[in-house]
Amino acid sequence: MAEGTPMMLQYHKIKADHPDCILFFRLGDFYEMFNEDAKTASRELELTLTSRDRTRPPEERTPMCGVPYHAAEAYISRLIAKGYKVAICEQMEDPATAKGLVDRDIIRIVTPGTVIEETMLEEGKNNFLCALCLEEEKAGLCFADLSTGEVSATGFAGPGWREHVENELGRFSPREVLLSSEAWEDPLLQDFLRSRLDCRRERGGEEAFAPGPAARAVEKQFGPGAEGLPAGPVTRCVGALMSYLYDTQKTDLSHLSSVNYYTTGEFMELDLTARRNLELTETLRGGEKKGSLLWVLDKTCTPMGHRLIRSWLERPLLSPVQIGKRQGAVADLVGDSVARQEIARELKEVTDLERLIGRVVYGTAGGRDLVSLSRGLGRLPDLRLLLSPFQSSLLSVLRESLDDLADLRGQIDAAFVEEPPFSVREGGFIRDGYDAEVDRLRGILTGGKDMVAAMEAQEKEKTGIKSLKVGFNKVFGYYIEVSKANYAQVPDTYIRKQTLVNCERFITPELKEMEHTILTAQDQLTALEYQLFCQVRQAAADRVADIQRSAAAVAQVDVLCSFARVAAENGYCMPQVDLSDVIDISEGRHPVVEKTRKGELFVPNDTHMDGKEDMVSIITGPNMAGKSTYMRQVALIVLMAQMGSFVPAKAARVGIVDRVFTRIGASDDLSAGQSTFMVEMTEVAELLKNATAKSLLILDEIGRGTSTYDGMAIARAVLEFCADRRRLGAKTLFATHYHELTDLEGEIGGVKNYNIAAKKKKDDILFLRKIVRGPAAASYGIEVAKLAGVPDKVISRAKVILDQLETEGVPLPAVSAAPEDGQFSLGDLGAQSVADRLRAVDVDTLTPIEAMNLLYEMKKEL
Numbered sequence: 001m002a003e004g005t006p007m008m009l010q011y012h013k014i015k016a017d018h019p020d021c022i023l024f025f026r027l028g029d030f031y032e033m034f035n036e037d038a039k040t041a042s043r044e045l046e047l048t049l050t051s052r053d054r055t056r057p058p059e060e061r062t063p064m065c066g067v068p069y070h071a072a073e074a075y076i077s078r079l080i081a082k083g084y085k086v087a088i089c090e091q092m093e094d095p096a097t098a099k100g101l102v103d104r105d106i107i108r109i110v111t112p113g114t115v116i117e118e119t120m121l122e123e124g125k126n127n128f129l130c131a132l133c134l135e136e137e138k139a140g141l142c143f144a145d146l147s148t149g150e151v152s153a154t155g156f157a158g159p160g161w162r163e164h165v166e167n168e169l170g171r172f173s174p175r176e177v178l179l180s181s182e183a184w185e186d187p188l189l190q191d192f193l194r195s196r197l198d199c200r201r202e203r204g205g206e207e208a209f210a211p212g213p214a215a216r217a218v219e220k221q222f223g224p225g226a227e228g229l230p231a232g233p234v235t236r237c238v239g240a241l242m243s244y245l246y247d248t249q250k251t252d253l254s255h256l257s258s259v260n261y262y263t264t265g266e267f268m269e270l271d272l273t274a275r276r277n278l279e280l281t282e283t284l285r286g287g288e289k290k291g292s293l294l295w296v297l298d299k300t301c302t303p304m305g306h307r308l309i310r311s312w313l314e315r316p317l318l319s320p321v322q323i324g325k326r327q328g329a330v331a332d333l334v335g336d337s338v339a340r341q342e343i344a345r346e347l348k349e350v351t352d353l354e355r356l357i358g359r360v361v362y363g364t365a366g367g368r369d370l371v372s373l374s375r376g377l378g379r380l381p382d383l384r385l386l387l388s389p390f391q392s393s394l395l396s397v398l399r400e401s402l403d404d405l406a407d408l409r410g411q412i413d414a415a416f417v418e419e420p421p422f423s424v425r426e427g428g429f430i431r432d433g434y435d436a437e438v439d440r441l442r443g444i445l446t447g448g449k450d451m452v453a454a455m456e457a458q459e460k461e462k463t464g465i466k467s468l469k470v471g472f473n474k475v476f477g478y479y480i481e482v483s484k485a486n487y488a489q490v491p492d493t494y495i496r497k498q499t500l501v502n503c504e505r506f507i508t509p510e511l512k513e514m515e516h517t518i519l520t521a522q523d524q525l526t527a528l529e530y531q532l533f534c535q536v537r538q539a540a541a542d543r544v545a546d547i548q549r550s551a552a553a554v555a556q557v558d559v560l561c562s563f564a565r566v567a568a569e570n571g572y573c574m575p576q577v578d579l580s581d582v583i584d585i586s587e588g589r590h591p592v593v594e595k596t597r598k599g600e601l602f603v604p605n606d607t608h609m610d611g612k613e614d615m616v617s618i619i620t621g622p623n624m625a626g627k628s629t630y631m632r633q634v635a636l637i638v639l640m641a642q643m644g645s646f647v648p649a650k651a652a653r654v655g656i657v658d659r660v661f662t663r664i665g666a667s668d669d670l671s672a673g674q675s676t677f678m679v680e681m682t683e684v685a686e687l688l689k690n691a692t693a694k695s696l697l698i699l700d701e702i703g704r705g706t707s708t709y710d711g712m713a714i715a716r717a718v719l720e721f722c723a724d725r726r727r728l729g730a731k732t733l734f735a736t737h738y739h740e741l742t743d744l745e746g747e748i749g750g751v752k753n754y755n756i757a758a759k760k761k762k763d764d765i766l767f768l769r770k771i772v773r774g775p776a777a778a779s780y781g782i783e784v785a786k787l788a789g790v791p792d793k794v795i796s797r798a799k800v801i802l803d804q805l806e807t808e809g810v811p812l813p814a815v816s817a818a819p820e821d822g823q824f825s826l827g828d829l830g831a832q833s834v835a836d837r838l839r840a841v842d843v844d845t846l847t848p849i850e851a852m853n854l855l856y857e858m859k860k861e862l
């Protein structure tokens with residue numbers, strides 16, 4: 001397309017207003033992209049780059065590429081997944097009737113945080129857009145899921161704001177974050193968003209985040225005094241988020257009907273490290289759901305339930321009363337497996353009411369969506385009935401909230417056929433008998449012949465001409481034909497149209513009216529069907545709040561049923577949850593490991609911890625004994641109890657824990673370029689800063705990443721800090737290799753030794769998996785190495801070294817220069833000369849290139 005044409009001028013004008021978007025510019029049946037957009041899109045979507053102004057020299061040509069409009073969604077979805085924003089520019093008038101240049105305008109801007117298309121969303125996962133506002137030491141956060149209509153907001157003040165903000169961001173893991181200027185300029189925050197969350201970042205406009213305009217946007221969307229939102233950064237971020245949605249979506253957003261303002265006091269805060277280490281929703285290594293706690297607990301049957309159980313998992317409760325309510329409901333459902341199964345069967349038929357009503361309000365729903373909405377709601381009366389025998393207060397409340405909106409359903413069912421076609425623009429979906437005019441128009445279409453015959457008969461009778469005929473041709477349309485012999489009888493009202501050899505053709509006003517009726521009936525019918533569709537869709541949209549309430553109740557019933565099923569199938573018990581500082585578990589199991597051990601039994605273990613004598617447990621034992629499994633098991637049981645779920649144990653009492661902290665194994669931050677030890681110490685620092693006496697700490701192998709003495713010193717200092725009630729005094733599980741630390745029992749109050757029992761059987765080791773009091777007798781490192789398949793020669797040499805170490809206490813016996821028979825030394829590996837060269841190197845004078853070369857040579861030699 002040549003530059004300077006009126007259309008290109010139009011393009012540049014629109015593009016200038018949306019410099020940060022890839023502009024999809026509608027041209028007939030295609031969306032075209034130009035210039036840089038075209039280059040980006042062709043690279044990302046593997047499209048061919050072309051240009052139309054071939055007559056010009058190549059450097060003056062405008063690069064372009066395009067996608068067919070009907071396939072655009074798939075391309076847009078790929079660009080969004082890569083973090084781009086796409087602006088969709090449509091033709092606002094019919095090119096066939098437009099005079100001159102077709103009017104074009106942006107109808108929507110698609111961004112990762114604002115997609116609503118089914119194909120771009122994950123069914124069981126929310127898609128959050130976040131707005132974040134900072135004001136010195138105050139922060140406001142708002143999260144909205146446009147596809148379901150949920151909006152939540154919270155705020156923090158004081159020096160700890162950063163940590164809280166990161167935790168909330170980690171919990172919601174938004175796809176896109178809108179930042180106020182101050183937040184945008186905060187390098188730590190930017191770094192966190194980039195490296196930990198991998199979400200799209202957008203700098204919000206000053207205007208949108210300004211207190212006045214933000215407050216007005218909040219009021220416009222949620223009404224005056226919206227749910228007691230505090231002024232300051234909270235209102236500012238909610239307002240800015242709404243402005244962003246108005247700017248990008250340009251449509252009705254009334255399904256975002258309320259803001260849920262919460263304070264973190266309601267939920268247990270979990271940082272990203274704990275969430276990941278405990279593998280709540282995905283595994284540490286593969287990032288898969290399978291193998292996570294969610295994988296065990298999620299037996300929900302509806303998309304709403306899938307999303308809610310994730311959110312319950314991410315935010316365990318802190319109030320025993322609230323937890324008790326969930327427990328009561330789960331207990332009810334555990335007790336009646338028949339009803340539970342029937343409920344599950346009903347739930348499976350409930351459609352995604354939340355997202356359906358979202359699309360209805362948004363204006364993208366079709367006839368199928370409305371039918372699907374009605375079908376889903378239609379399950380609710382049976383669901384209510386199935387829930388009626390249960391006594392728990394929560395189930396009763398939920399039952400009452402399951403409104404099936406019978407009137408709306410009646411309207412939808414009456415209006416639409418059972419399987420409406422995909423498009424609402426081509427008719428064919430309104431049920432016969434719903435609307436008299438639709439029936440009449442359909443009658444005309446199917447009965448066109450009858451009408452012609454009827455008119456023919458009528459005219460014959462009126463004129464008395466027996467041979468009169470009504471015919472049709474493309475030029476004149478319908479006509480009345482009279483043969484020459486009967487001319488005299490033709491009435492004056494007939495208008496002559498055509499004279500043939502033997503006959504004349506006439507028309508009459510009634511005939512033309514009939515013609516008009518038949519020929520326009522099709523157009524009228526499709527228009528009318530669409531109009532009726534819009535009426536019903538509006539009727540549904542008007543009930544958005546009721547539908548959302550029902551959907552929320554369905555989701556909760558679904559999650560409670562899932563908890564109950566998992567509890568019943570896996571032999572969980574209902575924990576006693578209170579405000580004590582006791583954690584008492586009898587025969588506890590790891591919920592995930594017990595499911596993944598095929599054929600082998602999981603050995604249950606007891607736990608007793610309190611804020612007094614049993615505050616800190618030092619856990620020793622060989623590698624592979626089951627230390628980290630045990631510690632995670634305790635943490636998971638506590639979390640599950642606070643979610644309202646039953647727990648894998650024979651009996652359990654859980655005093656509410658305000659937070660769970662973990663420091664476990666290798667971290668996934670290694671790719672960010674930090675050393676293992678640095679990562680470890682950063683995590684320890686965070687944890688010691690933020691833990692309280694009400695927290696539960698899981699510390700695995702503190703100090704491992706540095707030299708023995710350093711490591712041990714740090715481990716001991718951390719342990720003392722945790723056990724000291726004047727400093728922290730928090731319940732702590734502390735696994736360590738430093739056997740020396742076991743001397744602390746008796747020395748420091750509240751510290752007890754435990755070990756996971758293992759037995760030596762000749763050269764082999766037998767893991768008993770039982771946690772017992774006292775320090776481990778030996779570390780069995782060599783036996784574990786053998787178990788892992790380390791070659792026999794290495795094993796026997798290690799034994800020799802160990803013997804020497806144990807008897808002589810020397811730091812390291814010399815490498816045996818002349819290898820004894822059957823033994824192994826570095827020399828055997830042909831590495832002696834390499835070692836000699838290494839010794840001779842003066843590292844201080846080596847250039848990087850020399851070092852590389854040396855390394856290369858030595859490697860080759862080896």
Ligand code: ADP
Nearest residue numbers: 593601602603622623624625626627628629769
């Ligand atoms: P450690 O942390 O002591 O090195 P892990 O906790 O990683 O050991 O456990 C090692 C293996 O033992 C795991 O594969 C786990 O499946 C198994 N295991 C741990 N605890 C138990 C148990 N109580 N019953 C059965 N198998 C267990």
